[in-house]
Every structure is written in C-alpha cells, then in structure tokens.
Amino acid sequence: MISNTKISQVVFWISVVIIFIGFMENINELRYNLMIPLIAIGWVLHFTYSDHKIDSHSTKSFILLSGIVALIALPSLLKIYPHAHNLIRYTYYSFVVGLIVKLFSVYSTFVFLKGDINKLERMLKYVIILNLSMFFLQFIVVFGTGYYIDPLKAITGEPSRYGAQIVLPVIGQIYRCTGFYEEPSTYSGFIAVLLACKLYLNPKVDKIVILCAISIILSFSVAAIGYGSIIILYFLLKSKGSYLKYIIFLLSPLAVAIIAGIAIERLNSLGGDAQDIRANLNAMVFAQQLPILIFGNGALGIMPAAADVMNTTGAVFRLGIASFNDNGMWLFFIIKFGFFGLAVIGSYLFVKTKTLLNRIMFFVILLTKLSFLYFGFIFYIFLIFNNKVVLDNDNKNIDND
Numbered sequence: 483m484i485s486n487t488k489i490s491q492v493v494f495w496i497s498v499v500i501i502f503i504g505f506m507e508n509i510n511e512l513r514y515n516l517m518i519p520l521i522a523i524g525w526v527l528h529f530t531y532s533d534h535k536i537d538s539h540s541t542k543s544f545i546l547l548s549g550i551v552a553l554i555a556l557p558s559l560l561k562i563y564p565h566a567h568n569l570i571r572y573t574y575y576s577f578v579v580g581l582i583v584k585l586f587s588v589y590s591t592f593v594f595l596k597g598d599i600n601k602l603e604r605m606l607k608y609v610i611i612l613n614l615s616m617f618f619l620q621f622i623v624v625f626g627t628g629y630y631i632d633p634l635k636a637i638t639g640e641p642s643r644y645g646a647q648i649v650l651p652v653i654g655q656i657y658r659c660t661g662f663y664e665e666p667s668t669y670s671g672f673i674a675v676l677l678a679c680k681l682y683l684n685p686k687v688d689k690i691v692i693l694c695a696i697s698i699i700l701s702f703s704v705a706a707i708g709y710g711s712i713i714i715l716y717f718l719l720k721s722k723g724s725y726l727k728y729i730i731f732l733l734s735p736l737a738v739a740i741i742a743g744i745a746i747e748r749l750n751s752l753g754g755d756a757q758d759i760r761a762n763l764n765a766m767v768f769a770q771q772l773p774i775l776i777f778g779n780g781a782l783g784i785m786p787a788a789a790d791v792m793n794t795t796g797a798v799f800r801l802g803i804a805s806f807n808d809n810g811m812w813l814f815f816i817i818k819f820g821f822f823g824l825a826v827i828g829s830y831l832f833v834k835t836k837t838l839l840n841r842i843m844f845f846v847i848l849l850t851k852l853s854f855l856y857f858g859f860i861f862y863i864f865l866i867f868n869n870k871v872v873l874d875n876d877n878k879n880i881d882n883d
Contacts, residue, residue: 489531494601496524497591502609504587504857505672508664509637513857514583521590528594537597543868544589551581554819558780564773564820565780568789577781584860592868599869603683610676610690613661617669617697620644620659628655633662640664658702670698670706671850675858677713678843679865685839685874687717705810709846716842763803767817778820785817811859812848836871 503509503516557565559574567574595601616633624630624644635641642660658666661673677694681687695717698710766787768775779785784792784806791801798805807814815824831844852859 486531489527493524493527493594494605496520496527497594498605498608500524500587500591501605501861502612504584504861505609505613505676506662507672507856507858508634508640508662508668512637517587521587524590524594535596537593540589540592540597540868543864544585547585547864547867548582551585552578555781558782564771564777566783566786567780568783568786568793570793572782574782581855581860584857585864587857588861588864592864597868599683599872602865602869603680606676606680606683607690610673610680610694613669613673613676614690614693614697617659617661617701618693620661621657621700624657624659630657630659634660634664656702659700665703666701667703667706667851670701670703670710671847671852672858673698674709674713674843674846674850675852675862678840678847679862681843682835682840682865683869683872685837685872687721692717705849705851709849712842712846716839720839759799759802759804760809762801763806763809764813766801766803767813774820775816776820776822778816778818778823781818783818807851807853809851810849811852811854814853815848818854831866834866834871837873840871 500517500520503513503520506513555574555577556562558567561567591605592602595605616631620631630642630644632642632644642663643665644657644660659669660666661669663669663672673694677691681691695710695713698706699714701710766785769787770779770785774785783789788798788801788803791798806817812824815827819826828844828848832841835841835844847859847862
C-alpha cells in the first residue's frame with residue numbers, strides 16, 4: 483500500500499511539471515499533449531489517495547475567472563461598438579475555451595497542492611530552477627565554446643534566436659541565451675512572471691531571486707536590460723549595508739557601461755527597420771478613433787487597418803508594423819480593451835498586490851513582450867485573484883549572503 487505522503491510527493495512533482503510545461507509557450511500544441519495526461523493522473527491520484535477534498539476557495543476563483551473570460555468576449559461576439567469581431571478565424575468559442583483550459587490547468591495544480599502557500603512557492607522555485615539551469619548552462623557553454631545548446635530546436639525543429647550580431651572588444655562575440663524559449667525577450671518575460679509569482683507568495687529576496695534578475699539582464703534583450711536593471715536596483719536599495727553591497731556599488735559604473743554598450747550595439751545591429759516597425763505599431767494604435775482607444779477593439783477584434791492581413795497571411799510586418807505585443811503587454815491591453823481596460827486591470831492589481839515590490843513586478847510584466855493570453859500570465863492572474871499577498875518587512879527579507 484502506497485502511503486499518502488508518497489502520493490502527495492508524486493502529485494507535487496506532477497504539479498511542477500505541469501506548470502513548467504505550461505510556461506513553455508513556444509512548443510505550442512505539444513504542451514497540451516503532455517499536460518492533459520499529467521492533469522488527468524493528478525486528479526485520479528487526488529481522488530484515490532488523498533482525503534478527496536477540493537480546495538473550495540480555488541474552485542470559486544476558477545468559476546469566477548471563467549465567467550469573466552466568457553463575459554469580456556461577449557461585446558465582440560455581439561459586435562457592440564467599439565468592440566468588433568474582425569478576426570474571422572478567431573471565434574468566441576476558441577477564445578473562451580482556450581483560456582478556460584489554461585485556467586483549469588492552473589486551478590488543478592492549486593487543488594493538488596490543497597492551496598498550501600508553502601507548497602505553491604516551492605513548486606514555483608523548482609520551475610524557476612529548471613529554467614535558470616538551462617539558461618546558465620547555455621550561457622557558460624556558448625560563451626566558452628561558441629556551441630549553443632538549443633532544447634527548443636530539439637523539441638520543435640525550430641532554432642532559437644540566440645544570435646546578436648554583436649562583437650565587443652575583449653569580450654568578443656555576444657550571444658543572447660533563450661533558455662527553453664525562442665527568443666531572449668520571451669525567456670526574460672516568463673522569468674519575470676515566475677519571479678513576480680514567487681515574490682507574491684514569499685517576499686524574501688534569496689539567491690534564486692537574485693539569479694533570476696541577473697539572468698534577465700544577461701539575456702541581453704534590450705527591453706529586459708531595462709526592466710532587469712529596475713529589479714536589481716530595487717533589491718540593492720532595500721538590502722542591508724554590507725561589504726558586498728558597497729563592492730557592487732563601486733563596480734556598478736563598469737557593469738552599467740558594459741551592459742549599456744551591449745544594448746546600444748544590439749539596437750545598432752537591428753538597423754532602422756526594427757525601430758521603425760515598433761514606432762509604426764504605436765502610430766497605428768493611437769491613430770484609431772477615440773472610442774476604440776478608450777474601450778479597445780475587443781477580445782475578438784484588432785485594429786481595422788490590420789484586420790485584412792490578419793485574416794489572410796497574418797504577416798503584419800507587410801504593413802510595416804511589429805507584432806502586436808512587441809512594444810509591451812501594456813500596448814496589447816490597449817489594443818484589445820483600450821485605456822479603460824488597462825486602467826481596470828492595473829487598478830485591481832495595484833490594490834491587490836499591496837507592496838511596492840509586487841507593484842514594481844507588475845509594472846515590469848507590463849513592459850515585457852508577453853501576451854496576457856499566455857499561460858504564464860493566466861497563472862499570475864489566478865494566483866493573485868485566489869491568494870492574499872504575503873506581507874513582510876522587506877528589509878528583513880533581503881538575503882545578504
């Protein structure tokens with residue numbers, strides 16, 4: 483007879499794998515081929531070997547969020563102006579069911595772990611460790627030998643975009659590691675989300691948290707260098723005085739100079755086109771009519787000027803614009819739900835997160851190139867909607883080791 487303790491351990495590791503795979507946005511449908519059997523096994527074990535209890539609080543959160551998902555897409559379905567349904571292949575069913583499946587996957591892990599904050603935080607820690615391990619392994623190997631370990635290519639056949647076309651004096655060729663993702667900006671965005679979730683449950687700034695922030699900067703994504711620096715600066719300002727802190731401050735001008743040099747070289751290597759298409763995206767969004775700017779195009783809509791291309795080839799670069807989330811999640815919110823939608827979600831999360839650290843992390847997430855439709859952001863929303871923030875004195879939670 484297998485003990486309940488051993489079954490709990492198995493269910494815990496199943497939860498770790500579910501969330502780890504769920505965050506791997508670039509493996510597309512393969513995620514669900516792997517996750518669905520694991521979720522099914524988790525439920526069987528939960529009902530067979532546990533006390534059969536289902537976390538009622540998490541269940542209420544799942545039902546309420548599912549209802550919200552169904553409601554926010556209704557104006558598009560009914561074509562209530564300014565919301566539209568001009569994405570022909572993107573139906574109400576696909577939007578609602580797609581998000582509810584992601585919500586159910588997240589909800590399942592909360593049930594498996596019985597809503598235990600310590601277990602949830604430990605689960606996130608292991609997911610982060612898996613991601614950090616691959617990133618730093620890639621970093622050490624590629625800068626040491628020039629060979630890039632590409633797990634995404636092994637899984638999907640599509641190579642990661644780790645090349646930077648940058649050569650610096652002394653350092654030499656610069657590579658931009660991607661972890662399990664396609665691009666460095668995607669890696670840094672999802673690490674930022676995982677970091678935000680971990681800090682929401684436990685505000686202690688330990689070695690894993692510091693390594694997360696460092697890896698974000700070392701991805702050498704231009705945007706990530708910016709928001710990674712914000713995170714590191716906060717940690718330094720809140721940490722207690724120590725010799726290590728003073729040494730870091732003394733060396734910071736050199737570090738800033740090197741990182742800024744890499745960022746500038748990266749921008750130069752992209753040429754004018756990359757900056758132009760981002761500027762053109764902003765121009766297209768803010769050229770829309772005022773009601774659309776205020777309330778957005780809706781869950782099933784997009785800017786009218788881009789609708790035809792999206793319904794045919796989907797190649798928005800032919801319009802001279804970047805992908806809709808390339809300028810940050812904040813702009814994608816405006817495209818879909820306008821300034822009003824951004825204000826609503828921003829106000830809710832500002833109030834719910836309570837502390838400066840958590841609010842900074844939400845601001846950072848808005849700067850990432852992630853979509854709010856991604857599994858990672860759904861996890862973040864469910865966590866905050868379902869759980870109260872863990873409050874503690876920030877100064878007591880800085881790890882000075």
